[in-house]
Amino acid sequence: MIDETVLYALAARAQKQAVKARRRRAARTAAGPASAGSVPDADAQARYSPTQKTGRRFEELAMRHLQTHGLLILDRNLACRAGEIDLVARDGPVLVFIEVRHRSSSRYGGAFSSVDGLKQAKLMRCARYFLPSLVRRHFGGRMPACRFDVVSVEPNALDWIKNAFTET
Structure with a gap:
C-alpha cells in the first residue's frame, strides 16, 4: 500500500x-494572434522571453525586407501541434510560407543550414494544416501555387532564399 x-x-x-x-x-x-504588419505593444512584449524577443525582432526585420520586395504579408506566427510558421505571404498568385532563422555566428553552418530535413517536414505539416483556411480567406477557395522560403539573418547579412525546399 x-x-x-x-x-x-x-x-x-x-x-x-x-x-x-x-x-x-x-x-x-x-x-490573441498578432495581426499582420502590426508591432506588438510594450505590454505584449513583456510576456516574451529574451530569446523570443530576439526572434520577433528578426521576424519583424525579415517582414519589412519582404514587403519592400513586393510581398504582401498575410499572417504571422501560425502555430499548431505540428509546429509554427513564422510568416505567410502572397507573392502575386503564389502563397509563400516563410521560415525566419537567425544565427549570431556562422560557426556551425549558419542560419540557413539550421533548416534541416526535420524542420522542413515540420513546416510542411504545419502548412498543410493551415492551407485550407488560408486558401478560403485569401484566394477565394482556389488552390494557389505554394512555396517555402527561408530568410536567413546573420551578422551583416540578410539572405532571402526563394523556394528553399519543396515537398517530396
Whole structure:
C-alpha cells in the first residue's frame, strides 16, 4: 500500500502543474494572434522571453525586407501541434510560407543550414494544416501555387532564399 504522504505530495504537484497550465492558456488567449504588419505593444512584449524577443525582432526585420520586395504579408506566427510558421505571404498568385532563422555566428553552418530535413517536414505539416483556411480567406477557395522560403539573418547579412525546399 502507498503511503498517504506520498499520495498527498503527488496530488499537490499535479494541482500546481494544472494551475500553471491554466495560467499559460489564459495568457495565450489574452494575447490573441498578432495581426499582420502590426508591432506588438510594450505590454505584449513583456510576456516574451529574451530569446523570443530576439526572434520577433528578426521576424519583424525579415517582414519589412519582404514587403519592400513586393510581398504582401498575410499572417504571422501560425502555430499548431505540428509546429509554427513564422510568416505567410502572397507573392502575386503564389502563397509563400516563410521560415525566419537567425544565427549570431556562422560557426556551425549558419542560419540557413539550421533548416534541416526535420524542420522542413515540420513546416510542411504545419502548412498543410493551415492551407485550407488560408486558401478560403485569401484566394477565394482556389488552390494557389505554394512555396517555402527561408530568410536567413546573420551578422551583416540578410539572405532571402526563394523556394528553399519543396515537398517530396
